[in-house]
Amino acid sequence: MRPSVRTAAMAFVALMLAVSAVRAEPSSNESLFEEGVQALTRGDHGRAIRVFETLADRGFAHPDASYDRGMAYLARVRAKQGRPGDLGRAAAGFEEAQLARPGDEGAARAVELVRAEVARRGPRTAGHAEMEIRPSLDRIIVGLAPEAVWAWIALFSSVALSIGLVLRRAKSSALHLTGTVATPIGLAGLILFASLAARARHVRHNMHPAVVVATAARMLDGQGTALPKEDPIPEAARVEILDREGLLAHIRHGQREGWTHAASLRELSLP
Amino acid sequence: MRWVARIVGCLLVALIIALPAPPAFAQAAPRLETGVSARDVEVGRPFTVQLSAMVTVSNRVPDKPMLRTPPGIVIRSGPSVMTKTQVTLNGPNLVQQIGVVVSWTLEATRPGKYRIGPPSITWSGKRHAGALIEITAHSAGSLRQPKRRDPFDLFDIFGLPKMPGIFDQPQDPFAEPLLPPTEPSLAMSSAPASVVFIRALLDKKTAVLGEQVTLSVYEYHQVSAIRKLEVHEPSAPDFLQQPVLDPSEEPGTQFADVGSSVWKVRLIRKIALFPLRSGDLTVEPMQITYAGRGLRGQVVRETLRQQVHVVEAPAEGRPVGYRSGDVGRFSLSAEVDPRTVEAGGAIAVRVKVEGSGNLPATLPTPSGKGIEWLEPEVSDNIDVVDGELRGERAFNYVVRLRTPGNVELGDIELPFYDPDRRGYDVARAHLGNVLVRENPNAAPEKPTRDRFASLGGPRMTLGEVPKRGSFVTDSLYYWIALFASPLAVALAGVGWSFGRRVKRSARAWRDSLDRHAKVALKEARDALTEGKTADAAAAMERAIHAAVESATGLKSRGILRGDLRDALIDAGVDEASAANAVELLAATESLRFDPSADGQRVEALLDDARGLIRVLGKARKSGK
Numbered sequence: 001m002r003p004s005v006r007t008a009a010m011a012f013v014a015l016m017l018a019v020s021a022v023r024a025e026p027s028s029n030e031s032l033f034e035e036g037v038q039a040l041t042r043g044d045h046g047r048a049i050r051v052f053e054t055l056a057d058r059g060f061a062h063p064d065a066s067y068d069r070g071m072a073y074l075a076r077v078r079a080k081q082g083r084p085g086d087l088g089r090a091a092a093g094f095e096e097a098q099l100a101r102p103g104d105e106g107a108a109r110a111v112e113l114v115r116a117e118v119a120r121r122g123p124r125t126a127g128h129a130e131m132e133i134r135p136s137l138d139r140i141i142v143g144l145a146p147e148a149v150w151a152w153i154a155l156f157s158s159v160a161l162s163i164g165l166v167l168r169r170a171k172s173s174a175l176h177l178t179g180t181v182a183t184p185i186g187l188a189g190l191i192l193f194a195s196l197a198a199r200a201r202h203v204r205h206n207m208h209p210a211v212v213v214a215t216a217a218r219m220l221d222g223q224g225t226a227l228p229k230e231d232p233i234p235e236a237a238r239v240e241i242l243d244r245e246g247l248l249a250h251i252r253h254g255q256r257e258g259w260t261h262a263a264s265l266r267e268l269s270l271p
Numbered sequence: 272m273r274w275v276a277r278i279v280g281c282l283l284v285a286l287i288i289a290l291p292a293p294p295a296f297a298q299a300a301p302r303l304e305t306g307v308s309a310r311d312v313e314v315g316r317p318f319t320v321q322l323s324a325m326v327t328v329s330n331r332v333p334d335k336p337m338l339r340t341p342p343g344i345v346i347r348s349g350p351s352v353m354t355k356t357q358v359t360l361n362g363p364n365l366v367q368q369i370g371v372v373v374s375w376t377l378e379a380t381r382p383g384k385y386r387i388g389p390p391s392i393t394w395s396g397k398r399h400a401g402a403l404i405e406i407t408a409h410s411a412g413s414l415r416q417p418k419r420r421d422p423f424d425l426f427d428i429f430g431l432p433k434m435p436g437i438f439d440q441p442q443d444p445f446a447e448p449l450l451p452p453t454e455p456s457l458a459m460s461s462a463p464a465s466v467v468f469i470r471a472l473l474d475k476k477t478a479v480l481g482e483q484v485t486l487s488v489y490e491y492h493q494v495s496a497i498r499k500l501e502v503h504e505p506s507a508p509d510f511l512q513q514p515v516l517d518p519s520e521e522p523g524t525q526f527a528d529v530g531s532s533v534w535k536v537r538l539i540r541k542i543a544l545f546p547l548r549s550g551d552l553t554v555e556p557m558q559i560t561y562a563g564r565g566l567r568g569q570v571v572r573e574t575l576r577q578q579v580h581v582v583e584a585p586a587e588g589r590p591v592g593y594r595s596g597d598v599g600r601f602s603l604s605a606e607v608d609p610r611t612v613e614a615g616g617a618i619a620v621r622v623k624v625e626g627s628g629n630l631p632a633t634l635p636t637p638s639g640k641g642i643e644w645l646e647p648e649v650s651d652n653i654d655v656v657d658g659e660l661r662g663e664r665a666f667n668y669v670v671r672l673r674t675p676g677n678v679e680l681g682d683i684e685l686p687f688y689d690p691d692r693r694g695y696d697v698a699r700a701h702l703g704n705v706l707v708r709e710n711p712n713a714a715p716e717k718p719t720r721d722r723f724a725s726l727g728g729p730r731m732t733l734g735e736v737p738k739r740g741s742f743v744t745d746s747l748y749y750w751i752a753l754f755a756s757p758l759a760v761a762l763a764g765v766g767w768s769f770g771r772r773v774k775r776s777a778r779a780w781r782d783s784l785d786r787h788a789k790v791a792l793k794e795a796r797d798a799l800t801e802g803k804t805a806d807a808a809a810a811m812e813r814a815i816h817a818a819v820e821s822a823t824g825l826k827s828r829g830i831l832r833g834d835l836r837d838a839l840i841d842a843g844v845d846e847a848s849a850a851n852a853v854e855l856l857a858a859t860e861s862l863r864f865d866p867s868a869d870g871q872r873v874e875a876l877l878d879d880a881r882g883l884i885r886v887l888g889k890a891r892k893s894g895k
Binding site: 030032033035037040041042043045046047050051053054057062063064065067068071072074076078079080100101102106109110113116117147148151152154155158159161162165166168169186187190194197198200201204246247270 | 509586589592639721730732739
């Protein structure tokens with residue numbers, strides 16, 4: 001009897017485990033990813049889009065899932081069943097993949113191709129010029145080096161200032177001279193590089209990158225009235241969301257700042 | 272004959288005027304009448320007691336109304352006093368009376384039989400009471416108050432709204448007014464405005480994105496003869512709006528307790544709102560400008576701003592393909608026709624969504640190789656049932672099939688969130704297969720350039736995700752270290768300089784002549800206490816020399832006694848102090864060698880020395 005009881009118990013445990021595995025399987029992000037890939041492979045881009053959007057909805061931000069989401073939207077465009085904004089949504093997926101995995105050449109190439117396609121399809125006047133972002137001067141300066149470089153130079157300046165202040169009290173004329181020179185240089189360096197490090201940190205924390213997922217994002221005033229003299233931002237262009245108010249988003253696109261419909265943007269998420 | 276009739280008429284009028292008037296009701300008791308709105312009342316439902324007191328016009332108006340109530344009956348409001356003038360024809364004479372009609376609103380707090388009052392008033396210094404009122408209070412909800420119909424009002428007979436002003440009866444204060452049943456959900460503790468006001472109510476304050484929220488706007492009024500001059504509809508830009516009640520509709524009037532009064536209430540707007548985004552969304556006030564009886568000119572009444580907290584449908588259990596806003600209860604059905612088609616041909620697919628809630632504007636269609644779904648034609652049949660939008664939306668698709676074979680169209684799935692069940696569900700319609708026959712006449716498809724061919728296929732597996740490095744600037748210690756080290760060095764330098772300066776000052780003070788003088792004076796006092804007069808004198812002498820040197824810079828020990836006075840005056844010391852210093856030095860010198868000197872004399876000298884040292888100190892400080 002004993003072996004049979006043990007066998008039955010083991011079988012029951014195995015069954016329970018199997019049931020729990022079956023139950024858990026459909027909700028796991030990995031299985032959903034596989035389902036999306038399969039749908040994409042067999043040409044069911046509609047299903048693939050829904051699966052990858054569900055993953056994004058769940059907060060599953062993985063560069064490969066984002067890349068495949070972009071591919072799903074692109075598949076719909078390639079099947080000539082694209083909807084307005086599909087190229088932008090594809091670009092958003094590829095941009096997200098790049099953000100999560102800097103140096104992802106495949107994603108970078110895909111973004112380039114999508115933007116080229118948008119420029120090709122768009123009006124001649126818009127073209128590539130609109131797609132290229134000219135950042136503001138402060139962003140250019142802050143972007144000259146990584147944030148960590150500014151931070152370490154600021155720290156080095158701080159040390160130089162401290163040593164300079166000590167050496168200024170030295171009786172030896174050589175040391176005193178060194179201190180006299182090091183103090184103002186250290187002070188200036190500290191002010192400059194600490195400001196750059198702080199600004200870079202601020203940009204990093206307050207930067208909400210997004211991509212235009214409409215045929216064009218119209219520039220509006222704070223009340224939502226269209227500004228006809230302002231050129232619209234083309235599909236697939238990358239912008240930064242600075243603020244949100246109701247259905248509007250305050251954005252920065254290169255040196256331009258303004259409001260647009262939040263629905264025409266897709267905010268990129270990071271893992 | 273007509274002139275005869277005229278003469279007779281004139282004579283009759285003259286006769287009536289000439290007749291003596293009947294004696295006035297001077298000093299007669301006021302005519303009192305007591306009334307109650309209902310003899311059978313419900314616990315918690317207000318009823319009214321009225322007392323009318325009329326006197327002749329020549330007398331004073333009755334005042335100081337009073338009503339005693341037994342336990343179990345409470346006065347909710349009152350007395351409210353309304354003056355009344357009445358003119359009656361008494362024989363050939365017109366008799367004018369004035370008086371008051373006093374009303375109390377009462378409420379029974381428990382069932383039982385009660386004797387209320389009698390209500391009374393004061394007139395000519397005497398209190399006059401009306402009739403005792405007997406009522407029976409029944410438990411709440413046990414009585415049904417039938418609507419009283421006016422048999423002479425045709426509109427009322429047919430249940431139509433009463434035509435204002437035509438069939439209105441003159442108000443009889445003594446008639447038992449039948450209080451209409453009031454709607455508890457519309458009750459208010461107080462009226463925000465007089466005569467008329469409007470009130471907005473939301474059926475829920477929290478909703479899921481896409482869930483129906485119903486906004487009802489009620490008009491409360493006491494007077495019917497008012498008109499609307501201008502109406503501003505409530506704006507709600509964050510919602511999709513669908514009127515549930517047509518603004519031209521006139522639903523029946525209800526009644527509501529507002530404070531102690533009963534107001535007429537009319538539903539003037541009912542709108543289904545579907546939130547378009549999550550967050551705290553606002554419904555702006557509705558504004559109506561009124562004019563009419565009881566209002567001073569044009570008055571603007573507006574509802575309060577309403578707020579709805581809108582949240583996303585829960586993430587837990589969310590099915591694949593759920594789109595925010597698909598909230599309600601839906602079912603899907605589909606028809607495909609024909610089931611056989613030639614390659615390149617098209618079939619019709621009709622998908623019908625039925626249910627209640629926010630019917631989706633689009634449907635997710637299945638996709639596949641060689642299947643092209645064209646934009647559908649959409650038709651609606653939506654109605655309001657029990658304040659909820661219900662109906663169907665039909666999507667008529669044309670689907671082009673290019674690849675021959677038995678093509679599986681797949682399923683159309685509509686995941687939705689059911690707010691009543693607080694869970695998700697998926698409505699499905701299976702489309703089945705379509706046989707696509709070869710079409711020898713079909714034009715070969717033109718090859719098109721795929722600009723994305725170089726991208727290859729999708730990524731099949733989830734690769735490694737590079738870990739995001741932590742940033743040194745995110746650490747508070749970094750910023751502390753950045754600024755703390757130079758700041759600490761600078762502060763240490765300042766502290767060191769300050770310490771040195773303090774040390775120098777302390778040393779200078781310790782070596783100062785002033786301090787020496789004070790120390791010597793103290794030694795003199797100590798010596799005097801011990802009875803050592805010689806030592807005391809020596810110490811005093813040292814103190815004076817130190818004070819002189821501190822004040823003038825003269826080393827007085829090295830100056831002959833005879834020259835000292837002039838030297839001190841030359842150094843800026845006044846004559847008296849200079850002479851005093853010389854005398855004190857002489858006295859201390861003699862004391863040093865006089866063992867018999869008594870303590871009092873030494874004490875006196877010590878005081879003088881202290882005084883001199885103080886004077887010299889002041890002179891030094893003033894720079895003399």
